[in-house]
Amino acid sequence: MLQRIQTVYLLLAAIISGGLIFLFPLWENSEGAPVYANNELMIFIMFISSALLSLVSIFMFKNRKLQFVLGRLNILLNFFLLGVFVYWSLSLSGEVIISKKDIGMFLPIISIVFLVLANKSIKKDEDLVKSVDRLR
Template sequence: MIQRIQTLYLFFAALLTGSLFFFSLAEMANMQEYYELTWRGIFRIEQDASETLVIPGIALSILTIATTAVSFFTIFLFKKRILQIRLCGLNMGFLPGLSGLIYYMGKTGAKNLGVTDLSFNLPLILPLIALILVFLAMRAIGKDEALVRSIDRIR
């Protein structure tokens, strides 16, 4: 149901978390080497622009895929509003965890690699913006469910 506002909220939340696949999440550098944190892990960037995986980010990959998929597939469960609310609640647990995991991987990766300069990029806050959108979607779904129940009581 495209005309529902919660569909738009969930779609934009899926777009925000899906955009993490295309951005660099953090950049780390010291005098000799340059590293980049992406959704797949920490990569060493060579002079010829080739990448070498230094620290794999399996948990970050799984959580990024899960939050994007849950936001996207929740849109299509419009006939099952209670399940939609539960999946929004699950996603609201995943999204702060995703931001926390990005921060944790950046800090521990910089410490393990002996990097002196660590800078987080704008995509660190995208899961938090998506969290607000999922919360708004959950409220709108709850209002729809309350409306349907009140109409059923009238009959």
């Protein structure tokens, strides 16, 4: 059942977390050079694990409860990634490492939106299956 709407949402979240990080810089350093996610190892690992978690979650369509849990875990990972970005951009006083924030720092927010929509659709499917089972 790959033709469900949550597959589209999870695929979009995987594309955002795994593909757009190479196109959009996270920030510009003090020299004006753009810094991408693959320049920072911890950030790169978190983005790629978020993309892989979304892709694994797509193929867990037979086990909707596990798919829902993986979606929540992915949301938590993206919130942690967003927290790291906020910490780096706000607490580095004195030495200016991040001089200009770019669109790449907001990619986890977009990913979170698609993951929440996917979890909402998964929950709706689970409720539908439960209601049909009650009628039998």
